[in-house]
Amino acid sequence: MIFDTHTHYDDPRFDEDREELLRSLPGLGITRFAAVGADLESSRRAIGLARRFPGACAVIGVHPDDTAEPEALGEERTRGALEELAACPECAAVGEIGLDYHGEDIYPDKVPRPVQQKWFRFQLEFMKERGLPGVIHSRDAAADTLKIIREAGGKDLSLVHHCFGYEKEMAKIYLDMGHFLGIGGVVTYKNGRKLKEVVQYMPLDRILLETDCPYLAPEPFRGRRNDSRRLVYVVQEIARLKGTDRESVERITYENAVRFYRLREEDQ
Ligand SMILES: [Zn+2]
Known part of the structure; x- marks a missing residue:
C-alpha cells in the first residue's frame, strides 16, 4: 500500500479525469493521499477532495509564493480563514508553508522575503496553537528556513520537509530534530x-513518499503531468538506494505517513 503524502489534485490539469483517476487509485494500491493547499481557496478545495474520497486527508495553509493574499487580508481575517479550515475534521496538517527565494531576479511579482517570513512565522504559530503537524516548502532559502524553524521550537515541532532539496548536512539537522523528509520524483533524476x-x-x-503532482513526474515521465500512480518509480529508486525491497519501502513509508498525519487506520 502506498500513501502519497503531497498532492495538488485540485489543479486544473486534473479537470478532465480527476474523478476517474482518484477513484482508480485504491485498486492500484494507492490507498491514501493528502490533498495540499497553496492558498486559502485551494485549501478549501483540498478539504472538499478529502471529504469526497475515502483515504484522503487535507493540508491547509498558504504557500510562500501566495503570501500576498494574507498580507492583503491582514492577520485577523487570515486567522479567521485558517481557523475555519482547521476546524474541518478532514484537516490533518498546516501547509504548505515556508520560504521560496527561487527566481527573485526573474519574477518581478515575487513576494518580498520579509512578507514570506512574516507569514511563515504566523502559520508556524497557528500550527502550534492548533496542535497540528506542518508541511514545509523551502526553496533556495536554507538558512532562513532553519533560523525560523529553530525560533519556533525546532525539535518540538512535528514537520515534514516537503520535496527536500538541500544537502546531507541540512538533512542531518532536521533528522536530529525528529522531522520527516518528503521524497519524490527528483530522486529518480x-x-x-x-x-x-x-x-x-x-x-x-x-x-x-510524495508526488507533488501535477509537478515533478519521475523518470521516465519527467516533464509530463504527474500523479500518484507514478510513485512506483520513486519506490523502486529508494529501494535500490537503500538496498532493500519495494515492499519494505512501501510499508515503512506508509506507516511513517499515518504517524505523521496522526491518522487511525480504522478511519480509512
Ligand atoms: Zn506542493
Whole structure:
C-alpha cells in the first residue's frame, strides 16, 4: 500500500479525469493521499477532495509564493480563514508553508522575503496553537528556513520537509530534530545526486513518499503531468538506494505517513 503524502489534485490539469483517476487509485494500491493547499481557496478545495474520497486527508495553509493574499487580508481575517479550515475534521496538517527565494531576479511579482517570513512565522504559530503537524516548502532559502524553524521550537515541532532539496548536512539537522523528509520524483533524476545521497544517508523510517503532482513526474515521465500512480518509480529508486525491497519501502513509508498525519487506520 502506498500513501502519497503531497498532492495538488485540485489543479486544473486534473479537470478532465480527476474523478476517474482518484477513484482508480485504491485498486492500484494507492490507498491514501493528502490533498495540499497553496492558498486559502485551494485549501478549501483540498478539504472538499478529502471529504469526497475515502483515504484522503487535507493540508491547509498558504504557500510562500501566495503570501500576498494574507498580507492583503491582514492577520485577523487570515486567522479567521485558517481557523475555519482547521476546524474541518478532514484537516490533518498546516501547509504548505515556508520560504521560496527561487527566481527573485526573474519574477518581478515575487513576494518580498520579509512578507514570506512574516507569514511563515504566523502559520508556524497557528500550527502550534492548533496542535497540528506542518508541511514545509523551502526553496533556495536554507538558512532562513532553519533560523525560523529553530525560533519556533525546532525539535518540538512535528514537520515534514516537503520535496527536500538541500544537502546531507541540512538533512542531518532536521533528522536530529525528529522531522520527516518528503521524497519524490527528483530522486529518480540523473542530476538528482544530492538527493540520492540524502536518501542513502537517512533512515527509511523518516521518509514520506510524495508526488507533488501535477509537478515533478519521475523518470521516465519527467516533464509530463504527474500523479500518484507514478510513485512506483520513486519506490523502486529508494529501494535500490537503500538496498532493500519495494515492499519494505512501501510499508515503512506508509506507516511513517499515518504517524505523521496522526491518522487511525480504522478511519480509512
Ligand atoms: Zn506542493
